[in-house]
Amino acid sequence: MNLLILSVLVVMIAATSAEQYTDRYDNINIDEILTHIIDAIQSSCSKCTEMQRKMSRKVVNFIKEQEKTFWEDLKHKYDPGDVYKPVYESFLAADD
Structure with missing residues (x-):
């Protein structure tokens, strides 16, 4: 009986302390990013910084390969x- 009670308590504690994603990205202005999506697609991210191009390629190539329906x-x-x-396609294949 004690083992059953202990097991239930462990499960309850584990369920209530579920992990959350980091809050590191909570202050990113998503609305600003969304306003630039179409321009970035149409211009091969020509106004993007080098890091933005690198990260954009990484995200989009991941979606293309791993989430085909979403792509x-x-x-x-x-x-x-x-x-x-x-x-x-040219932008995504590049490595600059």
Whole structure:
């Protein structure tokens, strides 16, 4: 009986102390980032800093490779006619 009570307590404590993501990114201005998505796609991130280009490539290539359905949804939303496909494919393949 004591083992059962102890087990229930351990499970309850574990459930209440679930880990959270770090708050390190809580102050990033997401609205500002969102206003630049279309321009970044259309211009190969020409206004991005070197670090922004590197991180953008990493994120987008991850989505393309690991989240194929989500990638198709993004392409359909932001470039339904594949007008900018050569631009962003070239950008994603680059290593500058």
